[in-house]
Amino acid sequence: MTPMRWRPSLKRAMGRGIKVLSFDSGVRKDGRMMHLSAANDALIGEKLVQLTQQAIGDSGEIAIVSSTAQATNQNIWIEEIRKVLARPAYKGLKLVSVVYGDEQIDKSYRETQGLFKSYPNLKAIIAPVSMAVPAAAKAVQDEKKIGSVYVTGLGLPSEMAGHVKSGAVKSFAIWNPIDLGYSSIQAASQLIAGKFTGKPGDKVSLGRVGSVVLDANSEAAMAEPFTYDASNVEKFAKIF
Template identity: 45%
Template sequence: MKRTLRSTRAALIAVAIVAAGVSLTAYAAEVKSGLKIAFVPKQINNPYEVIADDGGMSAIKEFKGEGKVVGPSDAGASSQVSYINTLITQRQDAIVIAANDANAVVPYLKKAMAQGIKVVSFDSDTGPAGRQIFVNQANAEAIGRGQVQLLSKLIGGEGEFAILSATPNATNQNTWIKWMQEELKKPEYSKLKLVKIAYGNDDDQKSFVETQGLLQAYPNLKGIVAPTSVGIAAAARYISSSPAKGKVAVTGLGTPNQMRSFVKNGTVTAFQLWDPGQLGYLAAYAAANLASGTITGKEGESFDAGKLGKRTIGKEGEVILGPPTTFDANNIDKYNF
């Protein structure tokens, strides 16, 4: 009898919720308040990472959580490990990490998950065993192929070019470069020649020096693609005050605010990126939903991501923000990030 009454009461509550215009799924999928979520960027002082982390903190504030950003000042493969260990000791509800190295952090993130801490990677993925969800900027293949397509337009479809990457172990950089190389195999790019992949280690001065070295080593260079916000800004800065200005195209991935002056002074014609603030925002909501138990990270599950709406988890726990935007002189002043 008591069981029947409880069942009836539950049914009446469910009917009332539906009648009020709230779905049962939405009612069950509320994010808990008071969640402790820590962001671990590649580098604490990287301008791109700062924007992404600020987006994450904004989301955490929305769902009344406790957010913080901790991380290294260098982009070394193991530089994030000590911060992960500290966060485990502090018993965070979730860790959101942009990995400097796909494998170096995995044992420590597995330790975190074993203790009930949810792990979301974003921007630069860990090995799949090191997280439950990966929040990707856009489809990796589209980003890589798009970089070659844009460069080809900028240099007339022929000539030597170089890639100025971040660190040799950066997951996102290496994946994009792989797809760039695949795109180059198409017949229409037969006159494009990739002469060098250089690494600036996401350090402004090293990227600046690497740009100088590329121009000295390859006097016929017609383009530099830097799929890293630090690299593209450093390359543009060097070329803007060199005889190569107007002769060597600089493109890649950067933020409108850091690249605006180079677009306006003619050093850079066009480049691409997504909104890193939205990327961090989405990662925070993914972490909060994991920590709240509304999702587990399985393919096909959906969750609410605040102002970004409902998002669905794809293969291998991947959630995609959306396609990148191409910025040029015609639209760059419409963006502020």
């Protein structure tokens, strides 16, 4: 959904007293009272570095397989990854390369193979795009690097379950659609009940997920991306 498309209709709805909340894909601020996103850029960057460290330990060379060099969200997430890597807690993790699969599975696969040749001591690959993470994991498996190179990133459980089982992936992340739907309903019910109005600084309870505080744009991130691993990936693979 584009931010502008539904704005006129939503403004008319609010003018008639209807409470409007957006989630996941946002609309313009003047077309809703609050927006709930699944996560935010900083949380995504931190989660991906955390999963990398959990997979390989406190030191080692890592690389990123992204989509395109012009992808705004990818570039923001890569910058957030760099910020996290600059912290003392991650000083042993060295980002040696960023390559681009251009939103193609086969190119992402080939770029991963190229990383193996260019960086023989590579320990981990972060793929912050759902198309690249299974491609990178398959390259690890095909090149018989399971156990020496680990892949993590943002992926779909239905596409990643086999790679977790193979050992190419210890864990990966993406938003939990169940939690996002639940949290959105929790926020909507409170908005209807008048427990908050959508102004910056409002605290919104999301039930079992926790609570959030609306920022200057009346937006909030539900939580850090959800972690999927051998303990839960098969369950979620049946859902999405």
